[in-house]
Amino acid sequence: MKNIKSIVAVALLVASVLVANVTFAKTIKVVTTTTDMKSIAEMIGGANVSVTSIATGYQNPHFVDPKPSYIISLSNADMFVTVGLDLETGWSPQLLTSSRNTKIQKGSPGYVDASEGVSLLQVPSSLNRGEGDIHMYGNPHYWLDPMNGKIIARNIANGLERVDPANKAMYEANLKTFDDKIDAKMKEWQTKMAPFKGANIIAYHNEWVYFETRFGLHIVDFMEPKPGIPPTPSQLVKVINEVKSNNIKVIISSPYFTTSSSDVVAKQTGVKVLTMATSTGAFDQVKSYFDVFDYDINLLTAALK
Amino acid sequence: MFEMFQLPFMVQAFVAAALTGLLLSYLGVHVVGRGIVFVDLALGQVSSLGVAFAMFIGTGLTTIPLVFTLGGALLMSFINIRDKRLKQEAIIGILYAFASALTVLLISKTPHGDSDIQEVLFGNLLSVSWEQITAVAIAFGIIAIVHAVFFRKFFALTESFENGENHLIGIFNVWNFLFYMSIGLAIVFAVRINGVIPVFSYLIIPAVSAIMLTKRNGLVVAFALAISLVASFFGLDFSFKYDFPAGSSIVTILGLIFVLASAYRIAVGIGKRKPANVPETVDVER
Numbered sequence: 001m002k003n004i005k006s007i008v009a010v011a012l013l014v015a016s017v018l019v020a021n022v023t024f025a026k027t028i029k030v031v032t033t034t035t036d037m038k039s040i041a042e043m044i045g046g047a048n049v050s051v052t053s054i055a056t057g058y059q060n061p062h063f064v065d066p067k068p069s070y071i072i073s074l075s076n077a078d079m080f081v082t083v084g085l086d087l088e089t090g091w092s093p094q095l096l097t098s099s100r101n102t103k104i105q106k107g108s109p110g111y112v113d114a115s116e117g118v119s120l121l122q123v124p125s126s127l128n129r130g131e132g133d134i135h136m137y138g139n140p141h142y143w144l145d146p147m148n149g150k151i152i153a154r155n156i157a158n159g160l161e162r163v164d165p166a167n168k169a170m171y172e173a174n175l176k177t178f179d180d181k182i183d184a185k186m187k188e189w190q191t192k193m194a195p196f197k198g199a200n201i202i203a204y205h206n207e208w209v210y211f212e213t214r215f216g217l218h219i220v221d222f223m224e225p226k227p228g229i230p231p232t233p234s235q236l237v238k239v240i241n242e243v244k245s246n247n248i249k250v251i252i253s254s255p256y257f258t259t260s261s262s263d264v265v266a267k268q269t270g271v272k273v274l275t276m277a278t279s280t281g282a283f284d285q286v287k288s289y290f291d292v293f294d295y296d297i298n299l300l301t302a303a304l305k
Numbered sequence: 306m307f308e309m310f311q312l313p314f315m316v317q318a319f320v321a322a323a324l325t326g327l328l329l330s331y332l333g334v335h336v337v338g339r340g341i342v343f344v345d346l347a348l349g350q351v352s353s354l355g356v357a358f359a360m361f362i363g364t365g366l367t368t369i370p371l372v373f374t375l376g377g378a379l380l381m382s383f384i385n386i387r388d389k390r391l392k393q394e395a396i397i398g399i400l401y402a403f404a405s406a407l408t409v410l411l412i413s414k415t416p417h418g419d420s421d422i423q424e425v426l427f428g429n430l431l432s433v434s435w436e437q438i439t440a441v442a443i444a445f446g447i448i449a450i451v452h453a454v455f456f457r458k459f460f461a462l463t464e465s466f467e468n469g470e471n472h473l474i475g476i477f478n479v480w481n482f483l484f485y486m487s488i489g490l491a492i493v494f495a496v497r498i499n500g501v502i503p504v505f506s507y508l509i510i511p512a513v514s515a516i517m518l519t520k521r522n523g524l525v526v527a528f529a530l531a532i533s534l535v536a537s538f539f540g541l542d543f544s545f546k547y548d549f550p551a552g553s554s555i556v557t558i559l560g561l562i563f564v565l566a567s568a569y570r571i572a573v574g575i576g577k578r579k580p581a582n583v584p585e586t587v588d589v590e591r
Contacts, residue, residue, distance in 0.1 A: 066431045069548040071314050094432035098314040229413060 028164050031073050031104075032081040033088045034061050035280040036143045037114055037152065039289040041081055044156050044174045048167055054095070055088075057281025060256040064091045074099035077110070079163050081156060084115035085140035103163075112159035114152040118142045121209050144278065145210035146182055146189070146293055153178050185290055189215070189297050196304045200246045202239055202271070204253035204262060207278060211296070220246055223253075223262055231261040243269045250303045254278045272303045309545040314431060318551055319541050321433045321441065325495040326507050326533030328445045331452070332488055333512035334526055335459065339466040341393055344381065345508050347401040348492045349501040351377035354404045357411035371493050377404075378489030382482045428500035430551040441494050448487045459484060460522070503552040507533055510559040514566035532562055 030051040032038045038053035045051065054070050055061050061083065064070075074080065074095055082092055096105060104110040120138030142148045157175045161168045197216040204223040212219050221242050225235040242248065243265060250272045251262045262273040276296045277286045286295050309315040336344060355370030377400065384396050452459060458480050495504045515528035540555030 065550050066429065067548050067550055068309075068312075068315065068431060068545045071431060072312065075312070094429060097434070098317075098432045100313060229415070232413070 028078045028160065029073075029076055030079045030081060030160075031077040033092050034083055034143075036289050036292070037081040037083060037156070039280040040149065040153050040178070041156050041160075043178050043289075044153055044171055045160055046170065046174050048164070048170065049160070054092070055279075057277075057279040057286065058255040058283070060254075061087055061279070062090060064088070066091060066095060070095050071098045074104065075101045077101060077104050079110040079112060079159050080104035081112045081114055081159065083140060083143065084113040085120070085137040085142075087140035109162040110159065112155055114155045115140070115142060116155050117151050118148050121213065122206075139206065139209050141207040141278070142210050143289075144208060144292075145214040146186055147214065148210060149289060150179050150182055181290070185293070189293055192297050192301050193217075196301065199304055200248045202243065202248055202251040202265075204251065204257050204259075207254065208252060215297075220248060223251065223265075236261060236264060239265055240268050243271050250274050250300065252276050252300070255282050274299050274303055276300075306542065309542060315541060315545060317433050317435065317438060318430050319537060321430060321438050321498050322537040322541060322551075322555060323534055324438070324441055324445055325491075325499055325504070326511075326537045327530055328449060328491055329495060329504060329507035330511035330529040330533035331449075331526060332491055333508040333510075334515070334529055335463045335484065336488070336508055337512040337516065338463040339393075341381075341397060342509050343394060343397050343401060344488060345492055345505050346501070347381075347397045347404065348374055348377055348489055349496055349504065350401050350404040350408065352493055352496055353501075354408045354411070357408045357415065360415045361411045374489045374493045375486065378485040379482070382478075382485035385481075428496065428498050428503070428552055430499055430503075433498050437498065441498065444490055444494050448491060451483065451487065455480070455483075499555075500552045503556050506556045506559045507536075510563050511536070514563050517566040517570040532559075536562055 026048070028045060028049045030038075030041050030045065030049050032041055032051060032053045034055050035053045035057040038051045041049060041051045052073050054073075055064050077099075080096065082088060102108060120142065123138035124136060143152060153175055157171045160171045164171075193215045198218055200218050200220050202221055202223065203212075203219045206222055206224070206227045208217075208219060211217070221239055223231045223235065223239060225232055231239075248269075248271055251265060252274050253259055253262055253276070255275055255278070259273050259275065265271055266273050276299060277283055277292045280286055280289055280292055282292070283295065286292055310319070336342060352370045352374045355373030356366065358373070359366045359369040381397065381400070384393055386393055386396070462478070462480050462484065492504060495507070499507070511529040511532040512525070514532055515525045518528050519525055536555055536559045540558040541551060543549065543558060544551045544554035
């Protein structure tokens with residue numbers, strides 16, 4: 001009696017594993033470098049995909065400390081999505097090579113560079129490291145313009161259709177839904193930002209140029225004297241004078257930069273320091289790509305009033 | 306236990322870690338014996354000063370740190386203090402602070418300089434390539450052969466430092482020079498792959514733990530080598546199973562081995578003390 005029970009149990013277990021394998025086999029495994037790519041890939045892929053992101057939303061995407069799980073998830077992936085340009089050059093090419101997964105190497109159908117087709121800003125005319133032009137292809141923070149979100153979504157949809165052509169119709173439908181939602185939200189965001197067109201602000205790091213251009217803000221100066229160089233005393237003096245003479249109300253920063261030097265300016269001038277979301281997951285309530293703009297625009301409009 | 310070896314990148318990480326561990330734990334026996342444990346941090350810092358300098362002038366990222374580190378090692382080989390009020394460690398500390406300050410000054414004028422420094426300081430154990438491993442194996446192999454052939458010369462020198470007879474050594478001693486060159490070379494290559502803190506731990510912890518475990522010189526080297534291998538394996542296993550950064554996992558395991566060695570030393574000390582009637586142990590008991 002005992003034996004029969006255990007045989008049945010084992011048989012059920014084996015059966016369930018087999019069934020599970022069959023259902024899982026259909027899921028497309030996508031690995032993205034950042035959370036924004038993950039959020040968009042989930043919206044385009046729907047129930048057909050399982051997406052993991054290597055970087056977290058509150059981490060500076062320029063630096064990621066490699067862990068074994070990153071390479072393991074890459075070696076099992078069907079598709080890889082990178083922000084591209086040279087945002088992740090410090091870590092993602094090395095992880096990709098270590099994964100030895102031929103499906104997702106550069107040039108393979110499973111490799112998606114989300115920046116393809118984006119009109120880049122601040123492309124240097126001549127590369128001079130001393131001037132801080134380390135982004136030789138242009139500023140890589142392009143996802144901070146919602147309209148570029150549509151291009152990212154298009155690139156991801158193309159990738160999914162290469163990897164899983166059978167479900168093309170579904171990906172196209174999801175892409176349409178995503179684009180429509182961006183257009184609808186865009187109107188809402190533009191309306192909210194309209195009263196502040198041309199508002200002068202200070203930014204900590206040069207990562208807001210796409211956001212600035214889309215919503216008509218004017219970044220007067222940066223806390224960093226050159227991109228990647230921490231604020232110096234003379235830069236602080238310069239920013240304090242600019243804040244006073246231009247009646248600047250806010251300094252925008254990101255979760256991974258210290259606000260200590262911005263706080264110095266705030267104490268001297270009464271300017272507000274806003275830590276904005278640069279990616280999905282930057283804060284608990286920023287759960288999707290759309291939330292990034294909801295969060296930032298609410299924060300900005302409240303402070304600029 | 307060996308499931309991590311099914312993944313090629315873990316095999317590469319283990320080979321790289323084991324190579325550095327073996328060479329550094331051997332050199333560590335000399336370093337601890339001479340009482341210059343901060344030599345590694347100072348040379349590591351000189352190496353990152355080289356990186357900062359290369360970044361600043363925009364070229365020579367591989368050669369300049371090497372030249373800087375060997376230059377620093379050469380300077381250190383001349384340190385031979387006859388004044389009893391001064392310790393060699395103090396001079397090494399000054400070199401460390403000086404190199405750190407210069408690095409900070411250079412980075413402050415180099416865009417994204419700190420990210421480049423971080424890359425060098427924290428290594429890339431999990432994405433190390435076979436080409437890198439081959440280069441390291443050749444460099445370390447040469448150092449190991451020199452030390453194996455002139456084993457006695459190097460140990461005689463270290464013992465003279467241990468016994469405070471270093472004033473008998475001249476300003477320029479070829480073995481002293483070779484010793485610092487091998488330390489410098491080993492550190493430049495090891496830091497690229499493992500990062501500064503794991504390299505420091507590989508150098509010091511196996512040697513100190515081995516000294517705690519045995520009094521015999523030959524056995525100290527053997528124990529140190531064995532500890533470095535055990536720590537490389539279990540450190541990577543820990544990193545693999547619980548998904549932690551590799552370098553810090555290895556350092557954690559090395560730290561645990563040190564705690565175990567200390568516990569053994571204390572246990573043996575207590576065990577020996579009771580039957581012994583030697584005056585100095587009586588003194589301790591009181």
